[in-house]
Amino acid sequence: xxxxxxxxxxxxxxxxYPYLHSIKLDVTEIGAxxxxxxxxxxxxxxxxxxxxxxxxYRIEGSSTVVCSGDTEPSASxxxxxxxxxxxxxxxxxxxxxxVTNHTTPTPLGRMVRDIGKIVLTHxxxxxxxxxxxxxxxxxxxxxxRTIAGRDLMSLKISG
Numbered sequence: 001x002x003x004x005x006x007x008x009x010x011x012x013x014x015x016x017y018p019y020l021h022s023i024k025l026d027v028t029e030i031g032a033x034x035x036x037x038x039x040x041x042x043x044x045x046x047x048x049x050x051x052x053x054x055x056x057y058r059i060e061g062s063s064t065v066v067c068s069g070d071t072e073p074s075a076s077x078x079x080x081x082x083x084x085x086x087x088x089x090x091x092x093x094x095x096x097x098x099v100t101n102h103t104t105p106t107p108l109g110r111m112v113r114d115i116g117k118i119v120l121t122h123x124x125x126x127x128x129x130x131x132x133x134x135x136x137x138x139x140x141x142x143x144x145r146t147i148a149g150r151d152l153m154s155l156k157i158s159g
Contacts, residue, residue, distance in 0.1 A: 001028050001036070001043070003053035030055070032076070046080040049073075050101045056080055063157040066115075070122065072100060073107040082114045085157050088149070090122035094130045095137065105134045109141025118146040119155070 002009075007027045014020050030036070032047040032055065041061045048054035048071035056068045058080045066081040068089040081087045089112075092102035102122075112118065120135050127134060131148035139146040 001030055001034075001038075001045075003031070003055050004029050005053055044080065046076040047074070048077060058084065065157065068103075070101060071103065073103050073111040075111075078111045078113070081112060085116040086155070087112060087115045087118045088121055089118060091120040091127075091134055091138070092122050092124045093126050094134055097126065105137035106141060109138040112138075112142050112144060115142075115144050116157075117155075118142070118144050119149045119153075120146065121149040123148075 006029050010025060010027050030045055032045055034045045036043055041059050043060075044058040045055045046058070048056045048069050050070045050072070054069055054071060056066065056071060056077050058064065058066045063086070064084040065086045065088065066077075066084045068077050068087070070090055070092075071077055077089070081089075089108060090103055091105055091108055093099050093104050095104050095106050097104060102124075108118075108120075118135075118138060120131065120138065123131055135146045135148045138144075
């Protein structure tokens with residue numbers, strides 16, 4: 001499931017990497033506000049702000065997780081995340097970088113409310129060694145427990 005353009009992206013990947021044809025993949029293009037069920041989870045999409053069509057997703061089961069994908073801080077992501085147990089949000093650069101299509105700690109901290117926990121992801125090289133400091137900044141501004149995501153990290157989420 002992805003925004004308009006996902007099917008073309010998959011076709012392009014297949015042409016570059018023919019071995020991917022061995023993987024059965026059904027692509028469904030959706031827009032913002034789409035609601036569907038998959039594997040017993042309810043999923044709702046909302047618009048994200050990026051250089052190409054992008055969506056964020058709210059996944060509801062016994063707990064609720066929201067994943068931002070690439071985005072600038074936006075009201076649509078904030079609204080989708082409200083009341084969730086966990087928000088996984090990109091934070092690609094530390095404060096002080098003037099960026100579009102991505103997020104830095106201070107604007108992220110200002111936009112989130114009513115969330116159980118935040119995990120920051122999608123760190124660009126400019127963040128190396130600053131990830132925990134960035135998480136502390138988001139937590140300081142938002143008042144929401146925030147941690148820096150790490151490769152192979154696992155979390156228990158309780159709704």
